[in-house]
Amino acid sequence: ILNVEQSPQSLHVQEGDSTNFTCSFPSSNFYALHWYRWETAKSPEALFVMTLNGDEKKKGRISATLNTKEGYSYLYIKGSQPEDSATYLCAPGRNKLVFGAGTILRVKS
């Protein structure tokens, strides 16, 4: 069973603050690392699928990096906005995913 850890468990920031979260996963037999954003009462939304060591992906104010050798990925949000409030999940795997517990982000205006 894969052990996927996310930290912090929750985060409260002010609007305009930049923030980042960590996802740790087993580095062996790595295929891909997925990041999802899950807003309340909505479907989890895919943010990034990362496959290459050293990969960095960006989507607006959100970016992510990947280190497959040491088994971690960082998700960064620049200038957080209230609409960024959500649970951010990471999961290694192809499409059969093993999820971490998530990081709950709350952005106060």
Added chain:
Amino acid sequence: GAVVSQHPSWVICKSGTSVKIECRSLDFQATTMFWYRQFPKQSLMLMATSNEGSKATYEQGVEKDKFLINHASLTLSTLTVTSAHPEDSSFYICSAAGTAKSTYTEAFFGQGTRLTVV
């Protein structure tokens, strides 16, 4: 991204009855669908993987006779919670992966179903 529709979004049922949850891929063919369960304050736990036209593969500890999964077509998978009991109350969510509009490494989620057994 592709659209996956899950129905119902919430259901309340009496103990001992069965409940069926549907997961449909609306704009692509889902060769594989996954069913997850979320316990309070915990992450999504994979229950089973279903491939169109074949038997589902259940994760360790998941009772296949309790959670019946059928993937009869490339756009529909169903999860039936049989003889439901209060401990089956949970949030159930499906995801679908295919080869049409989705990339091979991406899975798209339904909205989830909140099941309450009374």
